Amino acid sequence: MILKLAIRNLFRNRRRTLLNILIISGGFLAVVIFQGFAANILDSTRWGAVNSQYGHIQIAAKKLWEKQSEDSFSDQQIKDPKPLQRKVAEISGVKSVSSRQTFYGLISNGDRSVAAQIVGFEPDIERGILEPEDVIAGEPFRTAGGGSSNIFRVAIGEGLAKIIDAKPGQNLTIIGQTADGGINAVDAEIVTTFRTVIQEIDDTTVFIPIELAGRLLDTDTAERLIVKLEAHEMVDRVLSEIKPLVGPEVRARSWLEVARLFNQTEEFFASQNAVVATIIFTLIFLSTVSTVSMSVAERTGEIGTLRAIGRSRSEIMTMFVAEGILLGLVGSFCGVILSYASASGISHSGMTIVIPGASMPIPIVIMFVLSAYVTALLATAVACVLATVVAVRKALKMKIVDALKYNI
Template sequence: MVDYVKSAFQNLGRKRVRTALTILGIAIGVASVVIIGNISQCGTAALNNELESLGLSGLTISSSSETAAAVSLNENDLSIIKHCEEVEQAAPVMVESTDISARKLSTKALVWGIDTNASQIISINLLYGRLFNTEDISTSANVCLVDEAFSKSTYMRSNIIGKTVSIMNGGVEENYKVIGIIKTGSGLLQNIIGNYIPTFVYVPYTTVQTVSGRDDFDQIVVKIKSGGNVESIGKTIVETLNRNNGTTDAFVSNNLAKQKDSLTNMLGIITLILSAVGSVSLLVASLSIMTVMLVSVNERTREIGIKKAIGAKRSYIMLEFMFEAVLISLIGCICGIAVGYIVSFAGAEYFGMQLSTRTDIMFLAVEFSVASGTIFGVYPAYKASRLKPVDALRQE
C-alpha cells in the first residue's frame, strides 16, 4: 500500500503543471459545494433567529381584506386577545411606508408603531438608549428608535441618542427625537442588500394614530404560552373576535411557526438545486481525471511494457494508475474543503454571521470526489493493465 502511494506521488510529480490544473478543477468544484452548503446554513440560522424572536408559538391577528364583513382591529379587540387564557403577550402594530431624513440625507423607511411590550414579542435588540415607556404611549410623544445602519449613514457613528430625525407621515413632516438605537437586522439578506431595503424606524403606535387620524391597528402580534397549540388558539381568537364584533370571517390569524417552516423548506430546496449545480462542476472536473490518466497511459506505454516484461502483474499496473486517480481526487478535495471554509468563515465574519463546521458536507464532498476519481480512473487503469509487453516495448 505504501509503495503504491509513493509511486503515485512520484508519477504525478512528473507533470506538475498538468497535475496541479487537474487538482485545481476538483478543488473548485468541492469549494463551490462547501460554500453553497454554508450559505444555506447561515441563511437558515438567520431566518430561525429572526422568527424565534417572535416565539415559536407566535402568531399575528389581522383584519381580513377578502371579505366585505372585515372590520378594523381596535383597543377592545386587543383587550379581548390579552385576556385569552393561552395568550402570554399581545401588542398592537402599525406600519407606514414613508421617508425619513437627518442632516439633509433622506431615505425610504418603514415606520413601525409599537407598544411598550413589543420588544418582548418582536425582534428589537437595543444597543443604546431606551425603549418606549408608558408616558411615551399615553402622550403620543414624538420619539423614535432608529437602526444602527441609519445612524452610521447619517452621523458616521452608531450612537446618535438625542439627535432629531424628520419623518414624513400623512403628508406632514414632523421632527422626532431619537431615544434608542437598535441593532440592524441580523438576517443574511438584511446585511447583503441593506442598501436596497427600507430603514426600520419605531415610534409609539399612538403617535402614528394621532398623525394619521386613526384609532385602529394594522395587526396585533400575539405570543402564545409555551406548549399551546398555535393553530387552535389562533382559530379560537378569531372566532371570539368575530362573535364580539357580530361578524363572520372578518379576521384572520397567521401562524408564524408555519411560515418559518415554509421559508426553511423553500431555502432547503434552493440549496439542493444550487448544490446540484455545484456537483455538476465537480463531475466535469472528475472527467478531466480520465483525460489526464489516458494521456499518462499513452506517455508511459514503454515504461508499462518494461514493468510487465520483468514480471509486473496486471493488478499491480492497474492499482498503480488507480492510486494516481484517487490521489488527485483526494488532494483536490482537501484543497477545496480548505478554500471553501476559509471563504465561508471570512464571509460569515464580514456579514456578522455565525458559522459552524459541517462534517456532513465535508464527508459528502470527500465521498463524492474519491468515488468519482475512482470511477473515472478505472478505464485508464484497465487500459494500462491490458497492454501486452511486446506491443508496449515497440512504442517510441
C-alpha cells in the same frame, strides 16, 4: 496486494500525483468555504429575519394573508387581540407574543413632509426590532412600562431622518388614515435614530409604540401577532398548538411561509452552491481523468502483461479504481485540513463584506457545515472513481497483443 500496488503506483510520478492532490484539496476547500460562507449569510439572515422582522410565527386575519383589494381595513385586522395574545403566550416554548400594526402615512417635522412606512409594535416585548446597537443617536427605544405620556415617542431610520433633517429631541407629526377612512394626525417626540443592517428599512421606516398606532388609526385591533420561540426547531409544534386557539377568520403561519425574500435567498444560495460544486467537481473529474490517462498511457504494456498472465479486466480496473479512490481520499483529507484551517483563519481575520441592500459591512464568517464536508468527500470520491473508469476503459478494451506492444 491491490492496496499496496495502488499506493506504490501513486508514488511512481510524485509530482503528477501531488499536483492532482492539490487540485482535489483546492476544489474541496473551495466547495467547503463557499458553502460555509453562504450558510453563515443564511444563518445571519434567518436570525435577523426572525428576530427583527417576522418572529417565528405570525398570526393575522385570513383576509390579510389573502390581501384582496376589496377587503376593508377592519376585515384585515385581528379584533380584540389581547385574549389570543395571552393564550398563545401560555404555550410551552413561546418566548414572547406581541402585536404589530404596519401602515403608510406622512411624516413631517414642520419644514418637510415625506411618505413613510409606520410600524407600530410593542418595544418592551419585541426588543429584537431595535437592538441597542442599532441606535446611532438618542436613546434605546422603550416605552418604559407604558404610562400614556411614554407612548408619544418615535424612532426614525437614519436615511429618512436625513431626508427631513430630523434629530432626536425634535417633534414629528405623523398623519395617517383611520380605520373608518378619516384622516388623523399625532405628534410625538423623536427619541431614537436607528441604523439596521437593511438599508431599505433605514430609508423608509418609523417605529412607534403600538398604542400610538392605535390612537392614530383609531382602533384597538392588531394587524398581526408576532410569536417568538425559544428555538427555531419548535416552530411546527407550536404552530399546531396555536391553530385550534384562533377563530375561523384568523390564520397562523410560520415565518418561512411569510419570509419570501429569505426563501428566495435560500433557494438562490442552494442553486449557486450546486453550480459552484458542479463546476469544481467537474474540474476535479477532468484533472483526475488527465492524471490517470497519463498513468494508463505509461502502463499500457503493464496492463497487457497483467492480462496475459491471467488477470481479468475487472481485476485490473479494480487496481486502477483503488488508485483513484486513494487519490480522492488523500486529496479530501488534505482538503479537510486545509478547509478547516482556512475557515478558522478567514473567520478570525476581521474581514468584512457589503451585501446588496445592507447598510453596513458584515463580518465574513465561514460556518462549519458538516454536510458540506460530507458532500465534498462523497463527490470527490465519485469524481475520482468515474474519472478512473473513463481513463482506463479504453486501455482495457485493447487486445492483449496490442497492449503488449507498448513498452513496459
